[in-house]
Amino acid sequence: MPDSEPRLDRSSSDGAARFTLTGDWVARHARALERLAGTVPTGAPRVTIDVSRIGHLDTFGAWSVETLCQSARAAGIDPQVTGTARQNAAVLAQMHKTALRPPSAKATHRDTLAILEATGRSVFEAGADLLALLSLSGRVFSSFGLALKSPATLKTKSMIHHIDQVGVRAVPIVGLMTLLIGCIIAQQGFFHFAKFGATDYVVDLVAVLVLREIGVLLVTIMVAGRSGSAYAAEIGSMKMQEEIDALRTMGLDPVDVLILPRVLALVIALPMLTFVGVIAALYGAGLVAWIYGDVSPASYLAQLRDAVTYTDFEVGIIKAPVMALVIGIVACREGLRVEGSAAALGRRTTASVVKSIFLVIVLDGIFAILFSTLGM
Amino acid sequence: MRAVSLSPAICIQDLVSGFETDIVIDHLSLTVQRGEIIGLVGASGSGKTVLLRTMLGLLPKMSGSIEVLGENLASASREEARAVGARCGTMFQQGALFSSLNVRENIEYPMREYLDGSDRLFREIALAKLQMVGLDSADAEKFPAELSGGMTKRVALARALALDPELIFLDEPTSGLDPIAAGAFDALIRALHQTLNLTVFMITHDLNTLNSVCKRVAALYEGRIIADGSMATMQASEHPWVQAYFCGERGHSILSSLQDS
Ligand SMILES: Nc1ncnc2c1ncn2[C@@H]1O[C@H](COP(=O)(O)OP(=O)(O)O)[C@@H](O)[C@H]1O
Ligand SMILES: [Mg+2]
Numbered sequence: 001m002p003d004s005e006p007r008l009d010r011s012s013s014d015g016a017a018r019f020t021l022t023g024d025w026v027a028r029h030a031r032a033l034e035r036l037a038g039t040v041p042t043g044a045p046r047v048t049i050d051v052s053r054i055g056h057l058d059t060f061g062a063w064s065v066e067t068l069c070q071s072a073r074a075a076g077i078d079p080q081v082t083g084t085a086r087q088n089a090a091v092l093a094q095m096h097k098t099a100l101r102p103p104s105a106k107a108t109h110r111d112t113l114a115i116l117e118a119t120g121r122s123v124f125e126a127g128a129d130l131l132a133l134l135s136l137s138g139r140v141f142s143s144f145g146l147a148l149k150s151p152a153t154l155k156t157k158s159m160i161h162h163i164d165q166v167g168v169r170a171v172p173i174v175g176l177m178t179l180l181i182g183c184i185i186a187q188q189g190f191f192h193f194a195k196f197g198a199t200d201y202v203v204d205l206v207a208v209l210v211l212r213e214i215g216v217l218l219v220t221i222m223v224a225g226r227s228g229s230a231y232a233a234e235i236g237s238m239k240m241q242e243e244i245d246a247l248r249t250m251g252l253d254p255v256d257v258l259i260l261p262r263v264l265a266l267v268i269a270l271p272m273l274t275f276v277g278v279i280a281a282l283y284g285a286g287l288v289a290w291i292y293g294d295v296s297p298a299s300y301l302a303q304l305r306d307a308v309t310y311t312d313f314e315v316g317i318i319k320a321p322v323m324a325l326v327i328g329i330v331a332c333r334e335g336l337r338v339e340g341s342a343a344a345l346g347r348r349t350t351a352s353v354v355k356s357i358f359l360v361i362v363l364d365g366i367f368a369i370l371f372s373t374l375g376m
Numbered sequence: 377m378r379a380v381s382l383s384p385a386i387c388i389q390d391l392v393s394g395f396e397t398d399i400v401i402d403h404l405s406l407t408v409q410r411g412e413i414i415g416l417v418g419a420s421g422s423g424k425t426v427l428l429r430t431m432l433g434l435l436p437k438m439s440g441s442i443e444v445l446g447e448n449l450a451s452a453s454r455e456e457a458r459a460v461g462a463r464c465g466t467m468f469q470q471g472a473l474f475s476s477l478n479v480r481e482n483i484e485y486p487m488r489e490y491l492d493g494s495d496r497l498f499r500e501i502a503l504a505k506l507q508m509v510g511l512d513s514a515d516a517e518k519f520p521a522e523l524s525g526g527m528t529k530r531v532a533l534a535r536a537l538a539l540d541p542e543l544i545f546l547d548e549p550t551s552g553l554d555p556i557a558a559g560a561f562d563a564l565i566r567a568l569h570q571t572l573n574l575t576v577f578m579i580t581h582d583l584n585t586l587n588s589v590c591k592r593v594a595a596l597y598e599g600r601i602i603a604d605g606s607m608a609t610m611q612a613s614e615h616p617w618v619q620a621y622f623c624g625e626r627g628h629s630i631l632s633s634l635q636d637s
Contacts, residue, residue, distance in 0.1 A: 027540050030493035058540035058572060059508075063501055090571035098504040240475075340521030341475035 004055060005029060006064075008036045017044040017077075019068070022053045025061025037064040040071050047072050051092075052083025062088075062095035069096075136259075136333050137325070143253065143260045159261040159268075166227040167269025171276055173226075174219055178277035181218060182284030185209060190293040199293060203303040206285040211312040215278035217364055220323040223270055224356040228331040231262055232352035235335025236345045244336070254336070263328035270324035271317055278316065311376050319367050323360050330356040383446035385410045385543050385575040386431065391440035393430040399438070400426045402599030410542070413569055413576040415586045417621060418596035424579045425469060427596065428547055431577075432466060433457070445543060462490045465536030469547040469579075471528040473520040479506065479531050480516040486538045505534040508568070510560055526553045529561075537568065546578040550585055558582060562589045583622075595621070 006023040019041070025033060041047040049068060054061065065081065072079040084092060147154040189202035235258060238244055244254050282304070289295040295303070334352035338345050386408040394400035400423035408414050418424045429435040431442055433449040441448060447460045473482050483502040487493070503513045509530040520528065529549060536544055549565070550558040562585050568574055569589075580586060586593055586607065593610050595603040595618050603613040610622045 027487075027491055030487075030491040030497060034493055034497050059501060059504060059537075060497075060540065063497070063504060087570070087573065090567060094508060094567075094571060095504060098507045340519055343476035 006032055006036060006054075006061070008039055010039075010041075012044060015044060015046075017041040017047040018050060019047060020050045020053060021065070022055075024055040024057075025064060026056050026058045027060040030060055033060055033064040037067040038071070039068065040075050041077050042075075044077065046078045046080065049079055049081045050083050051081060051088065052085065054085075054088065057088045057091060059091060059095065062091045065092060066095045066098075133329060133333055136255075136336075137329050139255045140260055140263055140329060143255045144264070146256075147260065153256065155257060155261045158257075159265050162262050162265030163269050165230070166223065166266055167272060170223065170226060170269075170273055174222060174273050174277050175280045177222060178215065178218055179280040179284040181214060182206065182210060182281030183288045185214070185281075186285035186288035187292055190288070200303075202293065203285070203289065203295070203300060204307040207282065207304055207307040208312060210278055210281045210285070211308055212315045213364070215281055216274045216316045216319050216323065217360070219274045219277040220270065220320070220327065220360050221357055223266070223273065223324075224327045224331075224360065225353055227266065228327045228356050229349050229353050231328065231331035232335040232349045233345065235259075235332055236338030236348050239336060239338045240340070240345065259328075259332045262332060263325060266324040266328040267321045270327075271320040274317060274320040278313075315367075315371050315376055319364065322367075323363060326359050326363060327356045330359065382410050383443070384408060385412070385445060386577060387441075387443040388431070389441045391427075391430065391442060392438040393426060393435060393440075394423075394438065400599060401430065403440070404596075404600050406594060406601055406604070408575065408577060410575050411569075411573055412592055413565070413574075413578065413590050414592045414594060415590035416577070416579045416594050416596060417581065417586065419617075422596050423599060424596055425547060428545055428577075428579060432464075432545065462486075462539055463542045465539065465541040465544040467529070467532045467536040467544070467546045467549060469551075471520070471532040473523075473528060473531055473535070475520050478517050478519050479511075479523070482520070482531060483535050483538050486535065490539055502534075502538070505537055506531070508537070509534045509564060526557050529553065533561075533564075537572075540572055541574070543575045543577070546576065546580075548579055548581065550580060550582045555584075558584065561585075565589050 004023045006021070006025045006029050009020045009022065011018045011020065019039070023029075049065065051057070051065060057065075069079040069081065081092065186202060186206050189205050190199055193199045193202055193205075235244075238258070244258075247254050247257055286297060286300045289300045290297055331352040334348040334355070338348045384407050386406065388404060388406045391401055391404045392399060404427070416424055416427070426435060430437050431444060437450070442450070445460055445463055447456055449457060449460065452460065473479075474485065477485065480499065480502050483505055484498045487498045487501065491498075503516060506513060506516060511527065511530050511534070515523075515527065515531075520531070523531065529552070533546070533549065536546075546565075550561050553561060565576060565578075566589055569576060576589075578585070578590065580590075590607075592605065593603075593607060594601050595610065595613075595615075597615070597617050602615050603610055603618045607622070610618055613619065613622075
């Protein structure tokens with residue numbers, strides 16, 4: 001093991017400086033080497049660098065010797081390396097050949113103008129983003145149209161696989177979460193409405209809220225986090241491995257093969273999950289009503305029947321396939337945008353979740369306006 | 377002046393390794409001395425990469441012992457394993473560059489992990505290594521996704537050499553390179569072996585590389601080393617697979633033309 005500290009001893013004889021290098025000039029002594037490499041001979045026209053007594057030498061050591069020479073030259077002193085052992089000659093020569101000038105780092109400006117520019121860019125990017133989403137939606141629809149014309153081209157197997165992944169396997173967690181939310185809403189209702197003696201309306205509150213809004217919104221957000229991210233990561237890593245390009249060169253359209261089955265699977269699975277979620281939430285609310293609010297199951301059911309109409313259910317469930325479409329398309333598009341690095345994959349996956357949740361909530365607002373205009 | 381009384385660079389005894397379903401390496405023994413350049417050959421899928429991954433401790437072995445630079449990695453502490461890691465360099469078959477770092481940062485990465493030094497030192501050494509493997513410092517700021525296959529291999533080699541290791545593992549370094557680049561690669565390995573006194577463990581299919589770089593060749597067949605020695609020993613081997621490999625049409629024409637010249 002090369003273990004002795006590198007040393008540089010100065011001496012001078014008849015007007016010439018002499019550096020004698022000893023010890024091991026290797027990577028593990030990088031800090032010391034760097035210090036030694038900064039030594040500049042003074043007051044002599046020539047300097048002899050004697051490397052004959054170096055123990056071990058590697059590229060780091062050779063770099064130091066070369067740097068010594070360069071700084072001597074920069075000071076107008078002529079360096080001369082002597083006593084190069086045979087096994088060290090090549091590495092010293094190699095380092096001598098290497099231009100040690102680093103490329104100049106690009107200066108980065110960070111002033112107000114740059115901030116304005118970045119803002120402007122991101123606004124334009126947001127616009128372009130929306131257009132690209134619409135364009136991908138168009139391609140998905142046209143691919144769907146083709147699949148309707150000749151159903152054999154639809155990748156049914158893949159679609160069923162994805163229905164299993166995003167739908168069936170999500171049932172336990174979706175059921176559990178919505179059950180808990182149902183419980184919480186009911187409990188809060190009983191607690192606060194009791195102050196006004198309005199506990200009779202708790203069931204109305206829960207039923208309308210769950211059927212029209214909370215059920216579908218909660219399930220959609222969970223699916224965006226759970227399955228949207230999975231879609232983006234799957235397609236993104238396929239993009240990185242050139243699998244998408246391989247499909248293209250086989251004359252296959254990734255929209256037909258990868259995206260349509262995934263989007264369709266979501267469009268089919270999400271309404272079902274919403275249904276499961278709504279039932280679980282109502283069940284949870286019923287439990288709380290029974291245990292905490294002293295409403296027997298029979299009377300809970302009777303109140304429920306009076307409180308809601310079929311329209312309330314419709315308003316909730318109609319939104320589900322549209323939301324599914326948004327999640328699916330946003331996720332697949334973000335996946336297709338992955339380029340190069342693992343970090344990009346992470347960024348795109350995050351973006352797919354953030355964007356789809358944002359769009360889902362905006363859409364929910366638009367639906368609210370639409371339904372109130374329609375009197376639903 | 378290098379210390380000579382050293383343990384072998386690699387000492388494998390009775391190694392069994394593989395996957396649940398099948399045993400790939402079957403009671404294999406192999407010793408590599410310091411300063412050797414050994415080339416491992418074997419059919420595609422014969423388990424060369426599996427052997428390498430087991431040696432590096434990336435794949436658990438089923439039985440047997442492996443010592444790398446005198447250290448048994450299976451029983452080594454974290455500290456000891458780290459120390460061995462600093463003394464070995466590995467170049468994976470697919471390069472395995474960190475995709476979120478650029479070329480220079482990839483080469484600097486092991487230095488930053490293991491060494492104490494300034495940014496300037498690391499940058500200059502990284503650029504020097506880059507030039508050593510025949511790339512331009514203009515390529516230093518490119519990201520792995522922007523490199524060609526051959527460039528990726530070179531950067532991977534530069535990263536494997538970052539710490540001036542004593543032992544370097546190369547998995548098919550010249551596959552996928554044009555003959556000129558492959559020849560340059562061979563010359564590079566030879567030069568590095570001389571300058572840095574490297575021990576090189578190389579998996580390769582390239583008969584030219586084997587002939588011009590490797591003093592010793594080992595052939596892996598059905599999980600064992602069936603032939604081990606110089607190229608002459610290989611050609612003299614009785615084993616039908618080795619015969620086919622080294623004395624087949626391609627092997628023969630290359631080797632005879634090299635001997636003629
Ligand atoms: N992760 C893995 N799981 C199961 N089998 C594997 C795995 N990796 C490799 N194998 C099998 O081990 C054998 C040896 O593979 P490998 O060492 O990669 O071959 P090569 O000699 O071409 O490098 C092959 O039969 C391969 O199918
Ligand atoms: Mg392999």
